[in-house]
Amino acid sequence: MKLLVSTVSAALLALPVFSKTLPITLDIVNAQGAPDGFSRSMVTANGTYPGPLITATKGDTLVVTINNKLDDDTMRRSTSLDFDGIFVNTPNSFDEGSSFVTTCPVAPDASYTYTIPLVDGQAGTFWYHSQLSVQYVDGLRGALIVYDPEDPLKHLYDVDDENTIWQVGDWWHNTTLPLLAGYVATGIVPVSDSGTFNGVGRYNGGPDVPFHVVNVVQGTRYRFRIINTSARNVFTISIDSHNMTIIETDGTPTQPMTVNSIDMLAGQRHSIVVEANQPVANYWINAPYVGGDPTRNLNQNATLSRAILRYKGAPAEDPSAPMSLGPAGAALNALVEANLRPLVASPAPEADINITLNLVVTAGKAQWNVNNVSYLAPEVPTLVKILEGANSADDFNVTENTFVLPANKIVQVIFPPSIDDEAHPFHLHGNNFWLIKSNSSEEINTQNPIAGVGSTGTIMRFSTANPGPWFFHCHIFWHFQAGLATVMASGLEETRKEVNPTKAWDALCPAYDALPADLQ
Known part of the structure; x- marks a missing residue:
């Protein structure tokens, strides 16, 4: 589609x-x-x-x-x-x-x-x-x-509209209930059948679905907003014969950085500026991906994940160049996340609280643990418990993995390196944060860090000035479903003072709890 x-x-x-x-x-x-x-x-x-x-x-x-x-x-x-x-x-x-x-x-x-x-x-x-x-x-x-x-970077591009948004994502032919049942039975995360680019893709042996076409005019500069909407896969974005200048990462403007290849974890977003400065022709936009063992799903062919950059005046046909995985070897100028800098520096304050999150999988099971706890969603939502008077970690189930934090403090979260082969992009709801160490470098940068995603091998800091319970979970949603999640509950008393639920919100839980299991 x-x-x-x-x-x-x-x-x-x-x-x-x-x-x-x-x-x-x-x-x-x-x-x-x-x-x-x-x-x-x-x-x-x-x-x-x-x-x-x-x-x-x-x-x-x-x-x-x-x-x-x-x-x-x-x-x-x-x-x-x-x-x-x-x-x-x-x-x-x-x-x-x-x-x-x-x-x-x-x-x-x-x-x-x-x-x-x-x-x-x-x-x-x-x-x-x-x-x-x-x-x-x-x-x-x-x-x-x-x-x-x-936009302080608006002078760098000419076009930024609904036609310059790129959504890449993983796609499965089966529906989620049987996929999830298979994961629970085997401990093997499902492997996608294909990847899609703005809603279209191809798989081995499948029909030749027309590739998505991105139309450009020679001499024009475009701001392309790329979103990895995957539940698992890491996509590598490149464009044959064209460079990409990154100007935004995960909602934060960045100092322009020119690369020719970008790895994007599940949930990540980048804005790039691309100048249509090549001869009028069709060029491949390469979007290959990795995510699990491809031999577990023979439909998968990551090389088929792509789109076409079509200059005005070029014929309506596929590019003549071969389908590649993008630049390699001496030609590769890939993004190193640690080298990104925000357009306006925001130094990370010194930490008041230190938390280390160790991510471990239970062998042979669909179970992930954060500090030896596998998150299990409670029957009563965390916020309801807080509004009803919860004041400490003892007021939450152990399996809720809830960290109770005082208001107006700086929390540092350390993710030790993982022994598995996935980066585990951790996403904190409702808040921004400082990524003071990327997994692409050993550098500790507290002066002008970006606001990226946390993952294994990274260090991040965030402020608890924003009261409330905030989900902090892996954006590989199969892992999240298997327990790779925590809740950062900031300022419980402040939450009770500031949050004013509506009658419609109050009615959600009774209505959901009354449903038979097959409707939940």
Whole structure:
């Protein structure tokens, strides 16, 4: 299914620039689709994969109503949305859709409205996806772009619109309930059938689905916003005969850095500037991926994960160059994450609290542990417990892996290197943080660190000035589902003072708890 600019984004683009409240409606429905040529039922927003593009301007408020119309019993039928990378530090922080941390899922045939103010001048490249179990593997994921009319890097590009958004993702032919049952039975994480680029892909032996085409005009500079919407796979992005200048990483403007290859972990986002300065022709955009042993799924052929950069005036045909995995050897100028710097330096304050998170898998089982605890979602969400008076770690189940932190402190989190072959991108909900050590370097940089993702071999710091329970989990969602998660509960008393739930939020848990298991 090709990327569709739905009526949602079209309506948003038509709003006047002074608009502050953006009403958005997403019908969460099962729809038949064939992103890579294999037809299956999916979980979608408004019937498309990826879901409708949501756009906003810095300072706006998103009012997102979801209508849960799911009815396919091979997948979860309740749902919940996470607005990935968006800060949530207002009295409406309960609208951050972390299932069983800040909220309960939305039941079938029910609706819920999330109110998300875009605070602190936040702008950049984000996305939304289901935060219930591994449901977004079934297709519920889409781009969320917050534009900055005063972007300090705007002089570097000419075009930045709905046609310059690249969403790469992994894709499975089977639905998640049987996939998850197989994972639990074997301890082997499912291997994707294919990769998609803006909603289309190919697999071994499958039909020649037309590659997505990115149209450019010679002499024009484009800001391409790349989002890895995967539940597991690491994608490597490059463009034949073209360089890429990175100007944003995970929502933070960066000092421009020119490379020709970028590795992107699950959930990561980058903005790049590409100048269409080559002869008029068709060029491959390479997006190969890794994620598990490909011999476990013979449909997989990462070389088929790609798109076409087509200059105006070039014939409507595939590039004549061979399909490669991108530049290699002496030609390779790959991104080294440790070399990225924010456009405006934000020194990391000294740490008040130190936490080491050891990530270990239980051999032969679908179980991951953080400091010897495998996270298990509680029946009563963490935020509900806090609002009802929880004051210490003893008030939470051990399996909730909840770190109770005082307000207005700086926390340093150390991830020792892992013995397995995956990077485990850790994502902290509702907050920004300082990545003072990347896994690509031994350097400790506290003067001008970027705000990347935590992962094995990294060190990060964050502030607890934003009260609330914040999910901190691996963005390989199979690992997250198997226990690779914690909750950072900042300022419990401050949370009780500042969070003011609505009646609609209060009604979510009773409605969900009353459902039979097959509807949850």
